[in-house]
Amino acid sequence: MVWDQVWIDVNVATMDPSIDGAYGAIHQAAIAVKDGKIAWVGPRNALPEFDVLATPVYRGKGGWITPGLIDAHTHLVFAGNRANEFEQRLQGASYQDIARAGGGIISTVNACRDADEAELFELGRQRLNALAREGVTTVEIKSGYGLNTETELKLLRVARELGEHHHIDVSTTFLGAHAIAPEYKDDVDGYVDLVINDMLPAVIAENLADAVDVFCENIAFNLTQTERVLSAAKQAGLQIKLHAEQLSNLGGSMLAAKLGAKSVDHIEFLDEAGVKAISASGTCATLLPGAFYFLRETQLPPIDLLRKYNVPMVVASDFNPGSSPLCSTLLMLNMACTLFRLTPEEALQGVTLNAAKALGLELRIGSITVGKQADFCLWDIHTPAQLAYAFGVNPCQNVVKNGQVVALPR
Numbered sequence: 001m002v003w004d005q006v007w008i009d010v011n012v013a014t015m016d017p018s019i020d021g022a023y024g025a026i027h028q029a030a031i032a033v034k035d036g037k038i039a040w041v042g043p044r045n046a047l048p049e050f051d052v053l054a055t056p057v058y059r060g061k062g063g064w065i066t067p068g069l070i071d072a073h074t075h076l077v078f079a080g081n082r083a084n085e086f087e088q089r090l091q092g093a094s095y096q097d098i099a100r101a102g103g104g105i106i107s108t109v110n111a112c113r114d115a116d117e118a119e120l121f122e123l124g125r126q127r128l129n130a131l132a133r134e135g136v137t138t139v140e141i142k143s144g145y146g147l148n149t150e151t152e153l154k155l156l157r158v159a160r161e162l163g164e165h166h167h168i169d170v171s172t173t174f175l176g177a178h179a180i181a182p183e184y185k186d187d188v189d190g191y192v193d194l195v196i197n198d199m200l201p202a203v204i205a206e207n208l209a210d211a212v213d214v215f216c217e218n219i220a221f222n223l224t225q226t227e228r229v230l231s232a233a234k235q236a237g238l239q240i241k242l243h244a245e246q247l248s249n250l251g252g253s254m255l256a257a258k259l260g261a262k263s264v265d266h267i268e269f270l271d272e273a274g275v276k277a278i279s280a281s282g283t284c285a286t287l288l289p290g291a292f293y294f295l296r297e298t299q300l301p302p303i304d305l306l307r308k309y310n311v312p313m314v315v316a317s318d319f320n321p322g323s324s325p326l327c328s329t330l331l332m333l334n335m336a337c338t339l340f341r342l343t344p345e346e347a348l349q350g351v352t353l354n355a356a357k358a359l360g361l362e363l364r365i366g367s368i369t370v371g372k373q374a375d376f377c378l379w380d381i382h383t384p385a386q387l388a389y390a391f392g393v394n395p396c397q398n399v400v401k402n403g404q405v406v407a408l409p410r
């Protein structure tokens, strides 16, 4: 047997639900890789004979291997920063006050309209490097800071180019309905027409989006407007997801469930009826502890209800300049446990297999399973719980992407 590489002297948290036990763990394990895929995984003493002269063998010194981490909700391509609003909020202004006064998302929109693609690409590359150092191998990147066709296309082109020039795979999401463009502040439905009839066709023509998202909220788009955009996206064959129940309960998650959304995101104000609806539709619940922590204006999401109805919980950074300027998926693991009381295993599921589900990629990534893409990380830890337990000293030792050991950016 000749494989491309073999890993031994490791413990493996496969995150594969078909393997019994916490984390789908295999202790004293081995992994074999062939043609960019997982070819074999199991106990070291069951590893089939292989040609040791022809096969590179990596020793993990008893560390743990997990699937490559997936950050399934980011707004990572943006220019400018909103530290001034951070100061305003610390002096008593709310996120909604600032948005209603013409700041918030619109502040970043102005910066993005002025920025060129090269500047946006370099900013995005640095942020992807930060996530890559923490073992992230797939990232979702949304647009939503253009609010005109030209700039929404610019942001999505940059997101696509980042995926082409970085080892991290990028899944892109069109979020033209992120806020009402200043030019349409008195004609919201007119702006929704622009999103559906002008932006969406242009995004599709250049194949720039894998999914479409909307911000359904009292400072953004109501249920009717949200349904118009998501229905148009579905009709065009794109996956849909929704920023829902972040600051209030408009019933966005119920609508998303009805339309078969891959995920509803934030959901701090989600109620039991909404949880039952997303459970029935197989929609994932994307938890964004960074926004909860940074804004401190919302309430805890209904974790016990999500558990009760077996809703797949996703954990993501929501990295963006306004509500979650926290570019760290490892920090989100810690916050998912310390703030939202997830178990370390639930949190790790949230950045592996469940995150893959939220992106429609669970057949390809998210667990260490024979036939899946060989995306995995070696960590200098004694138990997988350490990934959520401690923060600040990065335990990531090696990253394998598509079966290639990658040189992590310094």
Ligand SMILES: N=CN[C@@H](CCC(=O)O)C(=O)O
Residues within 6 Å of the ligand: 075, 104, 105, 108, 215, 243, 246, 291, 318, 320, 321, 322, 323, 324
């Ligand atoms: N709430 C909507 N969108 C982002 C925040 C965007 C911003 O404030 O720039 C979020 O997911 O939190």
Ligand SMILES: [Zn+2]
Residues within 6 Å of the ligand: 073, 074, 075, 243, 318, 320
């Ligand atoms: Zn977001």
